[in-house]
Amino acid sequence: MADGHKELLYRVIRVLFGIISCGTILIVLLVDKKIEYSELCKLETGIPNLLLWTGALCLMLGVWLLLRCRYFQGWRKWCGKHFGVCLLGLSVCLLALQLLLAYEIYFMTGWDAGIVHSVAYSVAAGTGEVGDFYYYSQYVNNIAITFVLAVIQKIAMWIGLGTRSYFVCVAAGCLTVNLACVLTALSVRKMTNSSGLGILGFGLMSVVAGLSPWITIPYTDAFSVVFPPLTFYLYLCAREKTGYRAWVLYLLTGLAGGVGYLIKPSAGIVLIAVVCVELFRFFTAKGVRKKILCNLIGMAAALLVTAFLREGMTVYLGCDLNEDLQFSLTHYLMMGLNQENTGGYYSPDYGFSSSFATRQERMQGNLQVSFQRLKDFGVTGYGYFLIQKLLTNFNDGTFSWWMEGGFFQKDMGHHATHLQQILRSVYYKEGAWYPVYAAAAQGIWLAVQTLVLGSLVHRKKKRSDEYTVMWLSLLGMFLFVMLFEARGRYLFCMLGMYCICATVGWKDRNK
Numbered sequence: 001m002a003d004g005h006k007e008l009l010y011r012v013i014r015v016l017f018g019i020i021s022c023g024t025i026l027i028v029l030l031v032d033k034k035i036e037y038s039e040l041c042k043l044e045t046g047i048p049n050l051l052l053w054t055g056a057l058c059l060m061l062g063v064w065l066l067l068r069c070r071y072f073q074g075w076r077k078w079c080g081k082h083f084g085v086c087l088l089g090l091s092v093c094l095l096a097l098q099l100l101l102a103y104e105i106y107f108m109t110g111w112d113a114g115i116v117h118s119v120a121y122s123v124a125a126g127t128g129e130v131g132d133f134y135y136y137s138q139y140v141n142n143i144a145i146t147f148v149l150a151v152i153q154k155i156a157m158w159i160g161l162g163t164r165s166y167f168v169c170v171a172a173g174c175l176t177v178n179l180a181c182v183l184t185a186l187s188v189r190k191m192t193n194s195s196g197l198g199i200l201g202f203g204l205m206s207v208v209a210g211l212s213p214w215i216t217i218p219y220t221d222a223f224s225v226v227f228p229p230l231t232f233y234l235y236l237c238a239r240e241k242t243g244y245r246a247w248v249l250y251l252l253t254g255l256a257g258g259v260g261y262l263i264k265p266s267a268g269i270v271l272i273a274v275v276c277v278e279l280f281r282f283f284t285a286k287g288v289r290k291k292i293l294c295n296l297i298g299m300a301a302a303l304l305v306t307a308f309l310r311e312g313m314t315v316y317l318g319c320d321l322n323e324d325l326q327f328s329l330t331h332y333l334m335m336g337l338n339q340e341n342t343g344g345y346y347s348p349d350y351g352f353s354s355s356f357a358t359r360q361e362r363m364q365g366n367l368q369v370s371f372q373r374l375k376d377f378g379v380t381g382y383g384y385f386l387i388q389k390l391l392t393n394f395n396d397g398t399f400s401w402w403m404e405g406g407f408f409q410k411d412m413g414h415h416a417t418h419l420q421q422i423l424r425s426v427y428y429k430e431g432a433w434y435p436v437y438a439a440a441a442q443g444i445w446l447a448v449q450t451l452v453l454g455s456l457v458h459r460k461k462k463r464s465d466e467y468t469v470m471w472l473s474l475l476g477m478f479l480f481v482m483l484f485e486a487r488g489r490y491l492f493c494m495l496g497m498y499c500i501c502a503t504v505g506w507k508d509r510n511k
Contacts, residue, residue, distance in 0.1 A: 021452055028049060029050055029446065055443055087199070104413070117149060143319060144313055204502060212399070221489060234256055266490060474497055
């Protein structure tokens with residue numbers, strides 16, 4: 001890439017990311033609950049965000065200073081020499097904690113996750129298939145997660161764990177979140193050449209996502225969280241290689257992003273960022289266009305493979321899809337503009353979209369309502385609405401835990417222990433210690449949103465493309481939740497990228 005064009009792209013994305021990130025954290029800290037927004041998506045901690053933010057940052061600073069003192073110098077050196085062993089050990093310990101936590105608190109849930117699990121179980125047991133069930137024609141993006149859960153439960157039945165197949169799915173979700181923590185650490189180490197920061201990245205991701213109660217819900221959130229850091233890490237590796245090795249890694253990058261998209265569309269944002277940067281390099285660089293074109297072809301081939309995978313999943317589940325029932329982006333755009341739930345799920349909007357006979361008519365109807373809502377807002381009204389929607393998305397460190405309809409359906413506990421009572425009192429909405437968990441989760445999430453600003457300190461030309469991809473990914477996620485349906489839960493799949501961005505800046509700050 002010509003240095004001038006490369007520097008321009010880097011600076012523009014850097015400025016945009018800085019403005020959006022600063023604006024977001026300032027609104028969340030200073031506005032907080034001072035304005036009204038959807039009660040369905042509002043986390044009540046009883047403590048001002050500024051106080052939680054200050055406490056979390058002080059705690060993180062204390063841990064960082066403690067790890068830098070001379071008493072931990074030997075540990076840091078050992079960790080630098082044996083990073084792989086250290087990371088593996090921490091990953092195993094985290095997985096043990098995750099499985100223990102999940103076993104003590106997991107339960108059968110309702111809403112979309114319950115529908116998907118029920119269908120997946122029927123397919124695995126051979127007692128049914130999707131057929132012409134309208135739900136999958138409307139929400140085709142849930143075909144992949146249904147396939148994954150069906151395969152997991154089929155394996156569980158083969159090995160004699162059919163009666164515990166639901167927990168096997170929960171355990172698989174714990175494993176994918178665990179792998180996301182590992183890939184976060186590997187990406188941070190690759191970006192900074194610091195094993196210590198890699199371990200800190202693992203620790204941060206473990207606290208934010210690894211021990212989140214969302215690991216106990218076998219749905220797209222837990223199963224998609226691994227793909228953004230995997231896509232990013234493969235891209236980092238690809239940039240360091242040449243020849244056919246680079247092409248293979250770009251192919252794997254496309255495959256990771258494509259499969260992530262099948263599980264949850266927002267998980268493909270990192271791949272979109274990679275493609276944007278590579279296309280910019282292709283049109284502005286001289287002498288390396290052939291190489292970049294080969295890389296782009298590799299990613300395109302991967303997307304073709306994922307398209308065939310999608311078809312295979314559809315056949316395996318026995319889906320008889322009706323394209324006229326499918327909800328397109330215009331439906332989510334319309335729903336993202338409803339005032340009643342501040343852009344969150346709104347059942348009258350679902351009923352409106354379901355009333356059309358064809359997809360084309362539905363899209364036209366969605367757009368008409370969307371334009372009318374924008375007209376009704378006016379400029380100042382829409383600006384106020386965006387602040388409300390920003391709070392809906394970014395002002396909840398539990399990521400909308402316990403806020404879905406029919407969330408608790410059936411207690412899956414097979415025993416009663418003192419540990420179970422303690423953990424449920426922490427993670428269950430009516431538990432005595434739940435406010436403590438909610439406040440801690442909120443404080444940590446506020447700190448992460450602040451720490452991402454540290455990545456802006458980066459001044460080296462080295463890895464500027466990688467930083468651009470990282471910032472573009474988070475900007476893409478911001479646009480996704482601000483344009484379409486709002487929910488704090490939708491950010492969960494990108495927590496790996498948030499933690500990478502929050503950690504890499506320490507390298508430059510230390511200097």
